[in-house]
Amino acid sequence: MPIETGESGRFWLLSGARSSYAIGLTPDDGLLNLHWGPRISLADAAALADEPVPAPHAFEGATDGYEEYPAEGGLRFARPALSVRGRTGDTVVRGTEWKFVGQGETAGADELHLRFVDSLLSLEVTLHYRVRAKFDLIERWVTVACQETAAAPVELLRADAATWTLPLRDEWRLSELHGRFVGESQLERGTLMHGEHVYGSRHGHTSHNHLPWFALDDSSATEEQGQVWTGALAWSGNWRFAVQLLPMGRVQVTGGAGGDESGLIELAPGASYESPVFAALYSEGGFGGASRAWHAYQLAHVVPKAEQLRPVLYNSWEATHFDVSEASQRKLADRAADLGVELFVVDDGWFGSRRDDRSGLGDWTASVELFPDGLRPLAEYVHGLGMQFGIWVEPEMVNPDSDLYRAHPEWAQHYPGRRRSEWRNQLVLNLGLPEVREYLFGQLDTLLSSAPIDYVKWDFNRSFSEPGWPGEPYPERLGLEHVYGFYGLLDRLRAAHPEVAFESCSAGGGRIDLGVLARTDLVWVSDNTDPLDRLRIQHGLSQLHPARVASAWVTDSPNVITGRVTPLKFRFVSAMAGLLGLGGNLVEWSDVELDEARDWVAAYKKLRHVVQQGELYRLRPPGSGLTAVQFVRGDETVVLAWLAAQEFASAPGPLPLAALDPEARYRDLESGAEYSGALLRHRGLVTGLSGDYAAGVFHLKRVAG
Numbered sequence: 175m176p177i178e179t180g181e182s183g184r185f186w187l188l189s190g191a192r193s194s195y196a197i198g199l200t201p202d203d204g205l206l207n208l209h210w211g212p213r214i215s216l217a218d219a220a221a222l223a224d225e226p227v228p229a230p231h232a233f234e235g236a237t238d239g240y241e242e243y244p245a246e247g248g249l250r251f252a253r254p255a256l257s258v259r260g261r262t263g264d265t266v267v268r269g270t271e272w273k274f275v276g277q278g279e280t281a282g283a284d285e286l287h288l289r290f291v292d293s294l295l296s297l298e299v300t301l302h303y304r305v306r307a308k309f310d311l312i313e314r315w316v317t318v319a320c321q322e323t324a325a326a327p328v329e330l331l332r333a334d335a336a337t338w339t340l341p342l343r344d345e346w347r348l349s350e351l352h353g354r355f356v357g358e359s360q361l362e363r364g365t366l367m368h369g370e371h372v373y374g375s376r377h378g379h380t381s382h383n384h385l386p387w388f389a390l391d392d393s394s395a396t397e398e399q400g401q402v403w404t405g406a407l408a409w410s411g412n413w414r415f416a417v418q419l420l421p422m423g424r425v426q427v428t429g430g431a432g433g434d435e436s437g438l439i440e441l442a443p444g445a446s447y448e449s450p451v452f453a454a455l456y457s458e459g460g461f462g463g464a465s466r467a468w469h470a471y472q473l474a475h476v477v478p479k480a481e482q483l484r485p486v487l488y489n490s491w492e493a494t495h496f497d498v499s500e501a502s503q504r505k506l507a508d509r510a511a512d513l514g515v516e517l518f519v520v521d522d523g524w525f526g527s528r529r530d531d532r533s534g535l536g537d538w539t540a541s542v543e544l545f546p547d548g549l550r551p552l553a554e555y556v557h558g559l560g561m562q563f564g565i566w567v568e569p570e571m572v573n574p575d576s577d578l579y580r581a582h583p584e585w586a587q588h589y590p591g592r593r594r595s596e597w598r599n600q601l602v603l604n605l606g607l608p609e610v611r612e613y614l615f616g617q618l619d620t621l622l623s624s625a626p627i628d629y630v631k632w633d634f635n636r637s638f639s640e641p642g643w644p645g646e647p648y649p650e651r652l653g654l655e656h657v658y659g660f661y662g663l664l665d666r667l668r669a670a671h672p673e674v675a676f677e678s679c680s681a682g683g684g685r686i687d688l689g690v691l692a693r694t695d696l697v698w699v700s701d702n703t704d705p706l707d708r709l710r711i712q713h714g715l716s717q718l719h720p721a722r723v724a725s726a727w728v729t730d731s732p733n734v735i736t737g738r739v740t741p742l743k744f745r746f747v748s749a750m751a752g753l754l755g756l757g758g759n760l761v762e763w764s765d766v767e768l769d770e771a772r773d774w775v776a777a778y779k780k781l782r783h784v785v786q787q788g789e790l791y792r793l794r795p796p797g798s799g800l801t802a803v804q805f806v807r808g809d810e811t812v813v814l815a816w817l818a819a820q821e822f823a824s825a826p827g828p829l830p831l832a833a834l835d836p837e838a839r840y841r842d843l844e845s846g847a848e849y850s851g852a853l854l855r856h857r858g859l860v861t862g863l864s865g866d867y868a869a870g871v872f873h874l875k876r877v878a879g
């Protein structure tokens with residue numbers, strides 16, 4: 175039973191395969207976290223629930239750092255998850271004083287819903303828990319409802335999705351994924367110091383600056399051993415995590431939608447707010463074990479059609495930029511098909527007046543000049559070559575120089591009377607407006623019906639700057655409404671065109687999170703396609719997300735972002751650690767390069783089921799010396815290794831592998847060489863890599879019998 179209720183009806187034990195989570199009510203209906211970690215019994219939880227409420231300490235709140243969902247008000251000084259502003263008559267009321275009113279009617283075997291009511295404001299707060307036992311993961315979210323009987327609306331200044339409480343330890347270490355445009359998802363790990371470490375996004379989208387993820391350990395976890403507590407938020411708008419080491423040594427992470435406390439939503443009587451899910455898991459397998467649990471959870475419960483292997487893609491952006499023509503795309507498609515590519519994507523520049531980034535966004539019909547008969551002839555040509563056909567869009571944006579903006583300047587987000595800041599010559603549409611959502615659905619639905627389109631790359635190339643909503647009494651809600659509008663559009667389009675796959679892109683990795691991944695099939699990780707930088711970015715991204723969603727292209731050398739010159743093999747092996755794609759100007763590749771590329775595409779197809787659906791072991795992190803990852807699926811294992819630069823005279827030594835059966839023998843499917851599992855694990859695989867920008871691929875299979 176993943177969820178058990180204590181005999182008193184006032185404490186609960188949530189159990190995963192190897193973990194437990196216990197919460198209990200105090201006599202005055204405060205809800206405290208009792209345990210999060212290794213498995214305990216209901217009797218253990220009862221003993222914890224029987225312990226006296228923590229004793230107060232002068233100037234500190236007695237339950238600070240213990241509360242499951244700290245509300246503002248009272249003797250509390252930790253950062254609140256819930257902060258409200260209501261009214262009684264003409265008087266402003268702050269704070270929340272709730273009473274427990276029971277478990278929700280819908281409580282099922284793996285879900286728990288605990289309801290509390292603040293009678294002064296007629297505010298109902300429900301804490302939701304869903305146990306994903308196999309992954310030792312709990313999904314938490316909150317609903318806050320202003321009851322029908324309320325005398326006045328209630329403003330939610332903040333309503334986090336969850337607060338996670340860690341056990342007491344002498345020391346804590348925080349891991350986070352920070353970044354920037356062309357430098358996303360970089361892992362940073364350091365000692366947590368007293369105070370609050372706050373990170374998130376005020377960009378309106380998830381942002382390049384941080385993935386909504388944390389991992390905490392007591393500074394002793396390693397890649398494959400030790401206790402790790404880790405969480406991730408399923409939200410694609412503004413968000414904030416506050417990781418706190420409180421004065422009395424307690425550690426909590428509170429997080430949810432919204433970049434600050436300036437106001438999330440105003441609830442009229444009868445209205446309610448449902449937060450996004452904030453999921454978290456506990457692992458005893460170190461950072462690698464935690465990542466594998468995250469990956470398996472996403473493949474099982476988040477990513478649509480995750481069981482399907484992703485095709486090898488070609489994207490024309492780096493080859494043609496805005497210089498799109500039917501002839502140039504056909505030429506690239508011929509080359510791509512000849513290399514074994516399975517999906518051909520035309521990037522920006524195919525629609526309206528879009529010949530550069532100054533015009534056309536908002537007008538989602540094929541340029542009459544470039545495609546006089548629409549996209550169908552090109553799409554059919556691509557299909558005729560045996561590939562699927564994909565297209566780029568950026569629906570949430572508008573160029574002032576577009577038919578859409580000329581017709582509806584009021585549809586762009588803006589503060590009345592203030593400048594409309596343009597970035598990349600574009601403004602953000604107000605997806606809170608139903609007419610904007612209808613327009614976009616109509617345009618995209620028509621587009622997808624106009625030609626055999628199998629794939630949509632959905633881009634988002636600027637952050638919010640003046641998220642105003644003239645005429646709306648509570649414009650602050652735009653932050654939420656934009657994301658609801660975006661999700662709603664994707665959901666409607668997926669329902670209307672179920673065979674179409676969607677890619678989430680935001681100038682590279684500016685919108686990667688569990689929320690968008692519930693409605694897109696993959697993500698564009700970074701506009702930085704340099705194969706060496708990508709190793710670091712992929713290392714970071716893999717802390718949370720599986721290779722099955724991480725698109726990676728082989729592009730030209732020197733790299734357009736870094737200027738680095740690398741051999742084709744190094745570029746391919748780097749991209750093969752994710753969803754292999756090609757993005758170079760194939761028309762300019764030599765016959766020798768094309769032959770090599772054809773072989774690599776064929777090689778990837780033979781092992782992609784292991785990469786896309788296997789379990790990841792990060793054998794050696796990027797840095798000096800050898801970098802290596804291993805994917806394991808059933809009897810097969812794939813090792814990808816890179817040596818950016820040989821140091822001194824000696825080539826790297828053998829690479830010990832993970833997760834192989836020491837009793838078994840393994841055959842290298844390329845060379846036919848056979849190895850003992852025990853030796854591969856303990857002595858290691860001889861990669862033979864030496865020199866600079868060397869890379870190797872090893873596909874091993876357990877020998878039958």
Ligand code: DGJ
Pocket residue numbers: 491521522566633635679680681682698700701
């Ligand atoms: C940003 C994306 O990350 C690129 O791949 C490309 O699609 C451009 N936008 C097109 O404008």
